[in-house]
Structures are given as structure tokens and as C-alpha cells.
Amino acid sequence: MMQRPISAVFMRGGTSKALMFQAADLPVSREEWAPLFSAAMGSPDPYGRQLDGMGGGISSLSKVCVLSVSERADADIDYTFAQVKIEEEHVDYRGNCGNMSAAVGPYAVDEQIVKVTGNSATVRIFNTNTSKLIHATFPLDEDGTSCYDGDFVIPGVGGSGAPIRLDFLDPGGATTGRLLPTGRTVDQMVVPEFGAIDVSMVDAGNAAVFVRAADIGLTGLELPDELGSWRDVLVLLDSIRREASVRMGIARDTETARNTTSVPFVCLVSPPADNKTSSGQVIHQGDVDLVARAISNGQPHRALPLTVSLCMAVAASISGTIVADTASSPTDRRSPLRLGMPSGVLAVDADVAYEGGEWNAPVGSFYRTARRLFDGRVWVPGATAV
Secondary structure, eight states, X not given: OOEEEEEEEEEEETTEEEEEEEGGGSOSSGGGHHHHHHHHHTOSOTXXXXXXXXXXXXXGGSEEEEEEEOOSTXXXXXXXXXXXXXXSSOEEOSSOOHHXXXXXXXXXXXXXXXXXXXXXXXXXXXXXXXXXXXXXXXXXXXXXXXXXXXXXXXXXXSSOBXXXXXXXXXXXXXXXXXXXTTSOSOEEEEETTTEEEEEEEEEESEEEEEEEGGGGTOOSOOOHHHHHTXXXXXXXXXXXXXXXXXXXXXXXXXXXXXXXXXXXXXXXXXXXXXXXXXXXXXXXXXXXXXXXXXXXXXXXXXXXXXXXXXXXXXXXXXXXXXXXXXXXXXXXXXXXXXXXXXXXXXXXXXXXXXXXXXXXXXXXXXXXXXXXXXXXXXXXXXXXXX
16 A cells, blocks of 8 residues: 655644644545544554554544634634544544644744744634634744743643643633533433433533532542443443533434544543542642543543633533532632642633623633654555645
8 A cells, every 4th residue: 555745743732642734735625634644643443552653542642733824814823623533443523622722833833834023922723623712822932933941840741841821712612602502500311221310511612521420439539540441431421421412412313422522521520639640649639629530532531631621610610510519619719720630730710700691701721831742744554645
């Protein structure tokens, strides 16, 4: 089978990694993107390791970002995110990746898609998956390229880097068009072979369904490897995800929801408690407002998807949600929400208000780091020539 090279950059953004492409280097037809992305990442792989591609065998390492100059007056670049499945040939474009959003601005500057001057840059990003705007602000080196060196540390990533501030503008309804897709803060669903369970379905940054860990027999302190070993728990959580997908208007039925794997995310929440990270560090109860575990594309996430963290911070300020009722200081929050997760503590800030009889979220913000790891050409078997 003939291989073809495609110009690409490999980058870390937050706790994820992805291949970065410019749209001009890809086939004109979007229908040709999915098989190309799957082949580049090494999918489908029945062994789940993606050894024959750039993927890393877990959802946070099987991603693609595509950039182009934006024609919008309020944006500098258009950014499309693709989540590549590992064991099957399937690419999902329904959601955004908050972590990889941190790499988009620096990539655009270094590839000279966006022209900047001075000591710092703010790149206005239009995410095509959610039709939402993100502002990325980060320092520049003396030569005008992105600065990656710094002292800022994020949980789950060894070492430090330059801080990148991400402001998600009007994140509510990113997937469904409504901050509360069902109009309620809590819904009850009946899950086959389990029974009735309360959930909160919130859509900010990405759609998510929140479940009390205790309601499905967990402590909420379980680490990813432990969660991943319990097949019955993952099957239950996927049943909740698929039912939520229908109720939120993402999929027309639970069978269709099987193929829309990126959203909604499923997130388990539990009250503040002493808990260990994957590295063995102990997070003390007083250092968090909430403990969270997320399922991403059927796998327990090694940290927390940033868009889910943003959604959680919004939900924590909406009285009556499971998140607000579980957090240590639920509503009218004056400081960032501190989330205990498998890799440490993440602080997320969200501006939430109740106006005109409904909840809205003007902005959600957090800091990440990113790094350019490799640039050149990725060789893709069977790729269509551009």
C-alpha cells in the first residue's frame, strides 16, 4: 500500500497530544478526512495500542486539530477538533477538546497563520465543532514566536511551561444550544438492568452528564486503572451516556448514540475527601471543593477533560444540580472551583448568572501549558493526494 506524506506538527496541549494540520494540506472533501486521520493515528487497532501510528492507545492521545484562517470578523482562525477512536475506524467531530485548544494559538503564531507583535499575543479562535469563540493569551519570545518555557505547572504533566490563558466566551449550549438542555437541573432516568438514577445534564464547553459516584456504588476516589478494570461499571456509564445523549437532543435514539462517542461526557462527582493521585500524591480534603472522575470515549480519563471541568464549574454555580449539591460551597462562588482529579487539583473559573428567568454563563476561564514536540511530515498509508 502506497504511503503519502502530509505536513504536520505534533503538539502537547494541556494533558493531551494531537497531530496539527492546516486545512490547505488536507483533501478538499471533508469526507476524506476521517480515514486519513484514523490511518495517521494507527486506528483501528484491535490491540488498543495504535503502535502503527501516532496515537498512544488512550483517548487523550488520539486526537487531531485542523486550522485555517477564519473569515469571521470576530476570529483569527477556525479550529476543528477530531477525536479518533482507537479500536475501530471512527472519527467524532461533535465536541471540542479544551486541552488541545491551548495548543491552537501558539501553533497559529508559529506557523504564521496569525501575525502578532509585542511580548504577548491573544489569538481569537472559532471552534467549528461547537460554534463557540475562545481567546488564547500567551507570552512571546523575542523573535516573535510562541514562548513555551516558564514556571507554570499543571497537574498531570511533568515539568513546567509558559501559562496560556483560555477564555471560553458564552460556553453555554456548545453542543445542544442550551445550557440546561432539558430545562431542568436534575432528571431521573431508568437504566436497563440497574434502575432509576438521578443525573444533571449540563452543556457548557461540551455537553456532560453528571452522576453521584455513590449512586452507582462507588466512592468517587477510584483511579483510572481501577475504574477501567470494572467492565460492568463502564457498561453502566455508557448506558447513562447514551440515554443522556437522547434526552439532550444529541442523538435521536440510544442506538444512534453508540456512534456519537465524544459527547456527552460522563462525569462522576463526590464530596471533598482525602484521595490519592495516579502518582501516589495525597490530595487533602481541604484543598478541593469537589472530587471528579470522567469517562472519555469509553475510557476513564487520566486527568479531566478541560471542557468537562469548565462544564462542572458552571454546574457548581447553578443551584439544584448534582454538582452544586455535592460541592463544598455550591452556589454564588467567589473563587475558582477546585477539582480533585486523578492527576492533582485543577482550578476552573466560571462566570454564571441567573437573569430573565434562566441561567447563563458569559465566560469560563482556566490556564494550561503547551509545547511543540515535532514538525515535519506524517506518512499515512493509503492517504489521498492533496
